[in-house]
Amino acid sequence: MTNTAADLIADISDSLAAVLPEQRWFAGKDRPIRAVLPVRATDLAGSDPRLIHAVVEVDQGESYRDRYQLMLGVRSDLPEFLGHAWVAACGDHAVYQAVHDPELTAVLLDLMARGVEVDGLGFATEPGVTLDTEQRSRPVGAEQSNTSLVYGQTYILKLFRKLAAGRSPDLELHRALTAVGCKHIAALLGSIEGALGADPVTYGMMSEFLRSAAEGWAMATASVRDLLADNQVIEGAPGHAQPNDPADAGGDFASEARRLGHAVATVHTDLATALGVSVASRGYLDALAAGMQRRLHRVVSQVAELAPHADVLRAAFDEVRDVDAPVPLQRIHGDLHLGQVLRTVSRWVLIDFEGEPMIPLADRIAPASALRDVAGMLRSFDYAAHHVPLGDADPEIHAAAALAWTTRNQEAFCDGYAQVAADPRKDAALLRAFELDKAIYEVSYEHANRPAWLPIPLAAVARLTS
Amino acid sequence: MPSDDLRAQTLDHQSPSDLEGIPHTGEAVRSDGHLVEPQAKDFEHAKAAPRDPYWYKHAVFYEVLVRAFHDSDCNGTGDLTGLTQKLDYLQWLGVDCLWLPPFYASPLRDGGYDISDYRAVLPEFGTVEDFVVLLDEAHKRGIRVITDLVMNHTSDQHPWFQESRRDPDGPYGDYYVWSDKDTGYADARIIFVDTEGSNWTYDPVRGQFYWHRFFSHQPDLNYENPAVGDAMIDVLRFWLDLGIDGFRLDAVPYLFEQEGTNCENLPRTHEFLKRCRKVVDDEYPDRVLLAEANQWPADVVEYFGDAAVGGDEAHMAFHFPLMPRIFMAVRRESRFPISEILAQTPTIPSGCQWGIFLRNHDELTLEMVTDEERDYMYSEYVKDPRMRANIGIRRRLAPLLDNDRNQLELFTALLLSLPGSPVLYYGDEIGMGDNIWLGDRDSVRTPMQWTPDRNAGFSRCDPGRIYLPVIMDPVYGYQAVNVEAQSTSSQSLLNWTRRMIQVRREHPAFGLGDFTELGCSNPSVLAYLRKYTDDGNDLVICVNNMSRFPQPVELDLSEYQDGVPVELTGGVRFPPIGELPYLLTLPGHGFYWFNIELPTPDVTRDQYRC
Numbered sequence A: 001m002t003n004t005a006a007d008l009i010a011d012i013s014d015s016l017a018a019v020l021p022e023q024r025w026f027a028g029k030d031r032p033i034r035a036v037l038p039v040r041a042t043d044l045a046g047s048d049p050r051l052i053h054a055v056v057e058v059d060q061g062e063s064y065r066d067r068y069q070l071m072l073g074v075r076s077d078l079p080e081f082l083g084h085a086w087v088a089a090c091g092d093h094a095v096y097q098a099v100h101d102p103e104l105t106a107v108l109l110d111l112m113a114r115g116v117e118v119d120g121l122g123f124a125t126e127p128g129v130t131l132d133t134e135q136r137s138r139p140v141g142a143e144q145s146n147t148s149l150v151y152g153q154t155y156i157l158k159l160f161r162k163l164a165a166g167r168s169p170d171l172e173l174h175r176a177l178t179a180v181g182c183k184h185i186a187a188l189l190g191s192i193e194g195a196l197g198a199d200p201v202t203y204g205m206m207s208e209f210l211r212s213a214a215e216g217w218a219m220a221t222a223s224v225r226d227l228l229a230d231n232q233v234i235e236g237a238p239g240h241a242q243p244n245d246p247a248d249a250g251g252d253f254a255s256e257a258r259r260l261g262h263a264v265a266t267v268h269t270d271l272a273t274a275l276g277v278s279v280a281s282r283g284y285l286d287a288l289a290a291g292m293q294r295r296l297h298r299v300v301s302q303v304a305e306l307a308p309h310a311d312v313l314r315a316a317f318d319e320v321r322d323v324d325a326p327v328p329l330q331r332i333h334g335d336l337h338l339g340q341v342l343r344t345v346s347r348w349v350l351i352d353f354e355g356e357p358m359i360p361l362a363d364r365i366a367p368a369s370a371l372r373d374v375a376g377m378l379r380s381f382d383y384a385a386h387h388v389p390l391g392d393a394d395p396e397i398h399a400a401a402a403l404a405w406t407t408r409n410q411e412a413f414c415d416g417y418a419q420v421a422a423d424p425r426k427d428a429a430l431l432r433a434f435e436l437d438k439a440i441y442e443v444s445y446e447h448a449n450r451p452a453w454l455p456i457p458l459a460a461v462a463r464l465t466s
Numbered sequence B: 001m002p003s004d005d006l007r008a009q010t011l012d013h014q015s016p017s018d019l020e021g022i023p024h025t026g027e028a029v030r031s032d033g034h035l036v037e038p039q040a041k042d043f044e045h046a047k048a049a050p051r052d053p054y055w056y057k058h059a060v061f062y063e064v065l066v067r068a069f070h071d072s073d074c075n076g077t078g079d080l081t082g083l084t085q086k087l088d089y090l091q092w093l094g095v096d097c098l099w100l101p102p103f104y105a106s107p108l109r110d111g112g113y114d115i116s117d118y119r120a121v122l123p124e125f126g127t128v129e130d131f132v133v134l135l136d137e138a139h140k141r142g143i144r145v146i147t148d149l150v151m152n153h154t155s156d157q158h159p160w161f162q163e164s165r166r167d168p169d170g171p172y173g174d175y176y177v178w179s180d181k182d183t184g185y186a187d188a189r190i191i192f193v194d195t196e197g198s199n200w201t202y203d204p205v206r207g208q209f210y211w212h213r214f215f216s217h218q219p220d221l222n223y224e225n226p227a228v229g230d231a232m233i234d235v236l237r238f239w240l241d242l243g244i245d246g247f248r249l250d251a252v253p254y255l256f257e258q259e260g261t262n263c264e265n266l267p268r269t270h271e272f273l274k275r276c277r278k279v280v281d282d283e284y285p286d287r288v289l290l291a292e293a294n295q296w297p298a299d300v301v302e303y304f305g306d307a308a309v310g311g312d313e314a315h316m317a318f319h320f321p322l323m324p325r326i327f328m329a330v331r332r333e334s335r336f337p338i339s340e341i342l343a344q345t346p347t348i349p350s351g352c353q354w355g356i357f358l359r360n361h362d363e364l365t366l367e368m369v370t371d372e373e374r375d376y377m378y379s380e381y382v383k384d385p386r387m388r389a390n391i392g393i394r395r396r397l398a399p400l401l402d403n404d405r406n407q408l409e410l411f412t413a414l415l416l417s418l419p420g421s422p423v424l425y426y427g428d429e430i431g432m433g434d435n436i437w438l439g440d441r442d443s444v445r446t447p448m449q450w451t452p453d454r455n456a457g458f459s460r461c462d463p464g465r466i467y468l469p470v471i472m473d474p475v476y477g478y479q480a481v482n483v484e485a486q487s488t489s490s491q492s493l494l495n496w497t498r499r500m501i502q503v504r505r506e507h508p509a510f511g512l513g514d515f516t517e518l519g520c521s522n523p524s525v526l527a528y529l530r531k532y533t534d535d536g537n538d539l540v541i542c543v544n545n546m547s548r549f550p551q552p553v554e555l556d557l558s559e560y561q562d563g564v565p566v567e568l569t570g571g572v573r574f575p576p577i578g579e580l581p582y583l584l585t586l587p588g589h590g591f592y593w594f595n596i597e598l599p600t601p602d603v604t605r606d607q608y609r610c
């Protein structure tokens, strides 16, 4: 095999077009692929196996083409355990997804530990970090929009798949938070960065792997399940049609919710310290309200069930224009929910600071009100409470229990938050507007994708506007 | 010496526990005023247990109340001879060491922790000779025996105190902490807040106040006086000479006082412990000291002493906060209460070991949890205020867990596999119940249930004479719950517990291995690795489901790729560990213990692949 990396990518572009739609991280699944075009390709190691880093552009018939990062391995003889990673045949060699090959992913760790630049790809460790290059990797099993590799239960390397022009906010905010000694993130250890044309681009970031961590979502739903199971027992007993008080349930989550609120407020405070705070102008608030109204307008026209609430919602969003107290603006997480927080043995940790998915980078990195993160979390409690299947439970009792659980944990979260920063409940109008805006986004999403779930955000809209 | 005899008669210390005709301290007094105390050479000595300097690191302990176990002389109270008669049972169960709460002469105003003579046995329990027989018979069965020793204070009935209050200038005048004022050491907290208003009490005989950290009838010994330290070391030697295997040193943090401190964990207290340890090391190999210090693990490690020499104070100490956390974790269906406390537990010196327990003769202590957690434990486990004592819960394991067999097994499996030597509480192996209508802490101290016969086979006396009524309710009563019935049923809790103890014994990793929590994304599953490599390779993986619902878990075992997990209770071989995370499913409150059989070294991973 003597062809260059670029030639090889060009050779297999048809195969790539066939394989891409099968990848979890491929964002254009809804449109056919016309062509896969190489943007750049670099040999990172060896001849057999060989590791190629590539960026490709996917032509799906639109003016803007998404760019993706690929790690490809090339071997003369593909071992059985890599069979599932096969992408294409190239001469008598097999091309495959290198993230599954520990021998090749070791190369990435090695390059980062050495801090070298290869053909414009800058591998670097953060100041003061030394990496142990003996660790072998495996990809995490999780459903993910990027690809993360765990090295020996010690490091986690997130390889960004769909590339945006500009430095990743995840990397940027982790760096800023590390600099101010924030305790509620996974320590940042290294990065892979480069440039595409004139724009900087982030290819990967290496963090401390929190081996003892469990997702907030899993913990919250375990608590809900425990509460609902008790309700079912009580239902069976004659004369006991009352839902259980979640405060009395064995699996009560409130003390965790409180600590979580404390952690989120600490991260917000640290972000403000690291990157500054400004105060929202009238114009900003007008624009914010207008954006919320626009979304409302669009979703009301799609989802009939929302119509009865439309007037109250409009009024609620209008209140944003009239907020009197100064609204601080700062960098925030941007996409905070129970799936973005991990419980470790000692603390809660926030992950994935990429910001709101599907919106342009410039909007993702714009300073915003921290209440948006709080609202995201409050909505997430509501979802967790309703996520556990109904089983044969009485729907009314189930709903009452879920609501009681949501309220208790939302309050506990705000209590914990208020121990560190301003109590989010004090800015009721703004917080409610963020919650409603989020709920309307959820209405639109569920309407399009999971109609069975539509009642969750609709009930929240009804509750918040009553 | 007629005057001495006269003096002896004036000592009025025998009223609560009549030691007439039994060798005891103060039967005679020497002309210099010193009490004559019994000596070990006056008695037979037990043969030593087999040599094993680290036996306590892999032993299963069993706490047994002499009063509650077996009555050999039909007077309604268990005794040392009764316990000796039941040693075969304990050997069958697999117990390695008995821990006996105090059996010394005592007015019994604090369950025997108020010792009125360190060198005499409470007459209703028997004699020093009976104790030597117990030791000897236990050692023959490979069972060791330790007992409590309260070094901080005595009963106010102890002849030392009687002499001290009577004669301030005599040899015992300075044995206790006396003061004209009741204002000293104001920073020391009051421990028994329910009953004591001050740490000082006025003694009308001497006309001074005396210092006491516990009840006012338990005056603190004055360790500033070197004679007190010497006297206590002589007490240690007395029992060690008879053949005892060690002591649980009660209330150790309080030995010394110092103005301006909280009078706990003072450096001089540690110095004294080092002195006790040196006596044990130099004169009595294989004996252990277990410190009772109800403190956070980070503070308790101080009682192990210097890590550079493997520890030079206590060999063992109780890990108090772990126990309530186990209860919390299962109620919350979350591993974090346990993971968190273990992560906060410092490593201990190489020669040391934790003692861990689920229940003991005291209440389930909640001092070592946060206020919030304590409220939670009360609301979860204590529906009836009678079940609370001081800051704790006075219930046995089975009723605390609603007699749920799955939870009983899960809790026991945790006890036997978490780092530390497990301490079982008598009766919990058959799932005995409690009687919350009995006062104080007696609800968990009822007679052991041996048979469905009269008095549960504990005693042949008239039922009205038994020290506490046997449990008789339909669920936990002796007719339903007893050793005889359970020993013949292969499915019983007793046989299950025995089997688990056997399994534990077969794997040094449980007692001697390192502990590493295995991360997993499921918050309800607690998985850990116990790994012992000093002498061969012993790898045990324990996976516990804290939830009542079935749970999946994916474990990263790639370090042991190609190893085969073998389930320890049934020997079933599970699929070998591969490249990907190892998937297991657990039933509600289920658990697995696996031994990992590693492939023979000549089959390397690469050879496998080619």
Ligand SMILES: Nc1ncnc2c1ncn2[C@@H]1O[C@H](COP(=O)(O)OP(=O)(O)OP(=O)(O)O)[C@@H](O)[C@H]1O
Pocket: A140, A142, A143, A144, A145, A146, A147, A148, A156, A158, A186, A207, A208, A209, A210, A211, A213, A215, A339, A351, A352, A354
């Ligand atoms: N530092 C860490 N330690 C342990 N696990 C982690 C760590 N970071 C991430 N994870 C796990 O990996 C998963 C994916 O991480 P992350 O959210 O950063 O990736 P992503 O591709 O941006 O995900 P998404 O699809 O949500 O955008 C998380 O859900 C979490 O369970």
